[in-house]
Amino acid sequence: MTPRFDMIGLTVADMAASLAFYRRLGLDLPASADGEPHVETTLPGGLRLAWDTVDTVRSFDPSWQPAAGSRVALAFHCGTAEGVDAVYEELTGAGHTGHLVPFDAFWGQRYAVVHDPDGNAVDLFA
DSSP states (O other), X not given: OOOOOOEEEEEESOHHHXXXXXXXXXXXXXXXXXXXXXXXXXXXXXXXXXXXXXXXXHHHXXXXXXXXXXXXXXXXXXXXXXXXXXXXXXXXXXTOOEEEEEEEOTTXXXXXXXXXXXXXXXXXEO
């Protein structure tokens, strides 16, 4: 069998804070999930995105430690350059940390980066 890429998993310190951040990016996540130890959603195209609390991960991997730095980013297409700017302003205005303010990148995209509540890089582009 050939492996099939199926899911991206995030380990989170605060489930409710993480889900609130991703709701702002348009993901349909029920409020009832905020207190759950594991949450997942299926994205258009079939890829799943999942969240597990630190306690959940440590229940099967007691030595788990958060990575230092950011090695993977989730990228959200914002439609237009103005969309990138608006989403960046909404997220940073809600108290999330901006890493790269929106700019016109040399590769032709409008591009910005914010951090989710656990410090993961989230790219915004158009």
